[in-house]
Amino acid sequence: MTALSASSARRRLFTPVHAGAVVIALLTALPLYWLAASSFKPDAELGSTPPALWPSHPTLDHYRDAFGQYEFARYLANSLLVASLTTLGVLALGLFSGYALARLPMRGKRPILIALLMISVFPTVSVITPLYLIERQIGWLNSYQGLIVPYIAFHLPFAVWILRNYLLRIPFEMEESARIDGAGPTRTVLQIILPQAGPGLFTSGVFTFTAAYTEFLMALTFNSEDAFRTVPVGVALFGAEFEVPYGTIFAGSIAALLPIVVLVLIFRRAVVSGLTSGAVKG
Template identity: 55%
Template sequence: MRRRSLGARWGLAISTALVAVFVLLPIYWMVATSFKTAANASAQPPQLFPDPVSVENYGIAFNDHGFGQYILNSLVVSIVATALVLVLGTLAGYALGRAKMRGTFTILVILLVLSVFPVIALIAPLYLMMRTIGWLNSYQALIIPYTALNLPFAIWILRNYFIGVPKEMEETARIDGASPLRTVWSVVLPMALPGVFTAGIFAFTACWTEFLMALSFNSANEFRTIPVGIALFGNAHITPFGAIFAASTVAVVPIAILVLVFKRSVVSGLTSGAIKG
């Protein structure tokens, strides 16, 4: 039994190490290549470590390709869309979690289907709609679709979390004279913050990394977001690998910070939602 237990531990350790290498190696290669010189970034055979260490690629990305504008565009679109998702998702999730009405299960099934609906099937009709109302090459061309696409999943998470909030606390607040909206804001929402953080991080990440709609709806350079901007760094003759890796490294930073700061809330929100749902 001891030998089997020791073998299982070694097997688990080796498997974990292999998975960690498989996951972290591309990230390391991206970051290391971003600090190579532009010539060494595409050298053959490739360098394992940047020698010499250079920030040349970051200068190329920001100065030659206007990467700063792409960051600004992605921040505006992602932050506004995420805020709308959280406001609407909180109200809808609370209503579905507390209201006693017929058709709740049907609504939840529809939300679950919508959350996995393929984006490519929506591109053509949405493009025609944006062109008709004059929204092509604008922030709202991405903010509104991103909000609609991420809202079902946010409602699903938040509804499952609101179910676990004790009703007695709401009843006490109402006895004290609090309005329904004040009860949600002051009593229910603070207890559901892990679910809110989870929904917000998922929505922000989806908006930050979305490519197809951003490519289709905003062709003007001043409205391009990070994924589209990076994809268009190269041309038919030159692919600036160093600048691409530098821009990709910068693009990963906000997501990494969010995950590291709110990792406990995300885990708590997902597990609580799964158990209570």
């Protein structure tokens, strides 16, 4: 009976769902592994046939070129600054907006939520031209605010949805006690809601940071000066007219991925909790 029970437990542990998850994980990890391995290959091995799974003579030359010849450190600093300020702005506005939609009595909640959902899936390319004309008129081209403000506008609806659904799970009793003590909505949000909204804030923050950090089209259109370029644009413009430094591009891509990987690994539990919270709420 013990052997049969152990065999049955092993069969339950490895189901077709688990097998599918393993296959998806491998398919996802394979391009990342190939990118990392290629970033250490000498130029002579990048186009070798058959391709080598790992470089026979690993080198850091591509990383030196990325941070030296192409000033990758500046692009990385620009991306981190823009993504961080965008995330802070989205979380600050999203927390109060989500609280208003989740708690406060107001008319037109459903149309507002529908409008937010429509904005969150709106294609960026359709508004690039009018945004460019507006930013040229007010002098925001080749600046940080020229990216931060549009990023906040585009990523705020998703954050409001996430935070609103999460705040619906927080009990009313603590807010009622604060109201009895004379606390207004702002004080209630900062002292009662904020300490309990961690998972929702982490989820919104990670998704917002990642989206702003990796955005390409606006960054390419609005900032043409090298001093304000972000990582996606900087890596895309590596090389010269008749040269494509694939190894340096691979090295820059790996270096650009590290902040995202660290962020997700640190906050992965909070992200999963925030995504699943309020999943059955309206």
